[in-house]
Amino acid sequence: MRAAALYSAAGALLLAGLTAVPADGAPDAAGPRRAVAERYGTAVAAARAAAAGISFGRCPDAEDLPGSMVCGTVEVPLDYTRPYGEQIELAVSRVEATRRDPHHSERKVPRQGALVFNPGGPGGSGRYFPLIGLMPGWKRIAGAYDLVGYDPRGVGRSAPLSCQDPGHFFKGPSMAPAHPSETYKRERVARAKAYARGCAERNGAALRHHHSLNNARDLDVLRAALGEDRLTFMGASYGTYFGAVYATLFPSHVRRMVFDAPVDPDPGRVWYRNNLAQSAAFEGRWADFREWIARHHDTYGLGRTSAAVLRSYERARARLAEEPAGGKVGPGQLQGAFLQAGYYDDYWPHRARALSDYLRGDPRQLIAQAGPVTRVAAEAENASAVYTAVECNDAPWPTDWRVWDRDATRLARVAPFETWDNVWTNLPCAFWSAPRQRPLDVRTGPGELPPTLILAAERDAAAPYEGALELHRRLAGSVLVTERDAGTHGIAGGPNGCVNGYFETYLLEGRLPGRHAACAGHPEPEPSGGK
Incomplete structure (x- = not known):
């Protein structure tokens, strides 16, 4: 650019x-x-x-x-x-x-x-x-x-x-804690190191280009x-x-x-800083979506205020953590589906309907919209590998995990919706072996x-x-x-x-x-x- x-x-x-x-x-x-x-x-x-x-x-x-x-x-x-x-x-x-x-x-x-x-x-x-x-x-x-x-x-x-076997790309159901524990953080740091290592091993010297x-x-x-x-x-x-x-x-x-x-x-x-700004902005867009759902409570029954809609969403997260929908959709998949609605408001009616149906006992729409589409696993894994390679190669990133932890912990207090997921997406850059631009x-x-x-x-x-x-x-x-x-x-x-x-x-x-x-x-x- x-x-x-x-x-x-x-x-x-x-x-x-x-x-x-x-x-x-x-x-x-x-x-x-x-x-x-x-x-x-x-x-x-x-x-x-x-x-x-x-x-x-x-x-x-x-x-x-x-x-x-x-x-x-x-x-x-x-x-x-x-x-x-x-x-x-x-x-x-x-x-x-x-x-x-x-x-x-x-x-x-x-x-x-x-x-x-x-x-x-x-x-x-x-x-x-x-x-x-x-x-x-x-x-x-x-x-x-x-x-x-x-x-x-x-x-x-x-x-x-490619940075990993596409057959292992869709790991679900998964968790997506807005305020992760130290144990969960250590697990994700280990996964980020392994992913960065996989990128280097599978692509060799070509990765730097x-x-x-x-x-x-x-x-x-x-x-x-x-x-x-x-x-x-x-x-x-x-x-x-x-x-x-x-x-x-x-x-x-x-x-x-x-x-x-x-x-x-x-x-x-x-x-690095662009991704922090993005996480903060998604919190505002998530609020826009909740307010839209609240205005249509008569259709969806998820709450007449933004706060009430958020409680409905959190109730679904808790239920999915205990028993993933269809064995495929956990809190991580729910969060990913609603993140898409932060990009495009034409997703709003579909996501709201899926959440409403799920909380009333019908998980079919939620499974269809949020479940992993395994037939595109290779394509999705490839897109993830290129995303990681380009972003990691483009610029210096903090190499001390404590910097990431400090910045994300502060931001998640006011913008919990996307902050930690964004960290996990980009964290391999902390452990990247190729030269930076x-x-x-x-x-x-x-x-x-x-x-x-x-x-x-x-x-x-x-x-x-x-x-x-x-x-x-x-x-x-x-x-x-x-x-x-x-x-x-x-x-x-x-x-x-x-x-x-x-x-x-x-x-x-x-x-x-x-x-x-x-x-x-x-x-x-x-x-x-x-x-």
């Missing part, structure tokens, strides 16, 4: 920002030399990709896909200091621009090139993104752009990472392979971070960029970068709104569009017509509002079913 020519004044900043940092956080003296080599390696790889292009053809899983989507691969160096060394293949998918105006079927529209998308994660696959052009709200964009998705390095079909700087370099090689002189890119969530890294490293290669649900790119917050100082000056569009929901918990403000401050010429009083994580192409108007106008015409713009929040979901 994070310059002008290498030999300009900005070049010195670039060299400093790319300095590698070992696991103990001390700067690597070879960093500046490495940065020059990586810059050269990226140019070599991009030139090679431009000459080779991408041979698109039938997708490997074509029986499940519409025939309009085609697939191919592009080679990138595993290590950009060795562009002629080991290569890995990135899986790429595309649906060509329809060249049709959905409002005037007989009218042809000009093709504007490729729109490349990344859904975030780290660890998210974008291979199925091109199919979004089938949705009514995307047809104008699909008319003008080839829609391009891909699996970033380590993800899916792109030299996938999975980080946001290389994701940005890969994006430039993909741009070249697609035959695009300048990139049109849309990133969501984590995709905004390495998109901003790309904009900082390759500003002259940018045509248009959309940053949807931005994470905070401040180098001092990547990633020093986060790039994402920043562009006036005129360095074409105008870019930032979209953010004011109450987004996964990417707190302060991150959008910070990204806007750092990217000169960017414009921020805010969805007020809403918290969905990622708002482009969603239910808000005002947001979509700005989004379409920018991608199709290159026009932005002259200053910050605000849209009223989209309507809250309607409750489903009766008591």
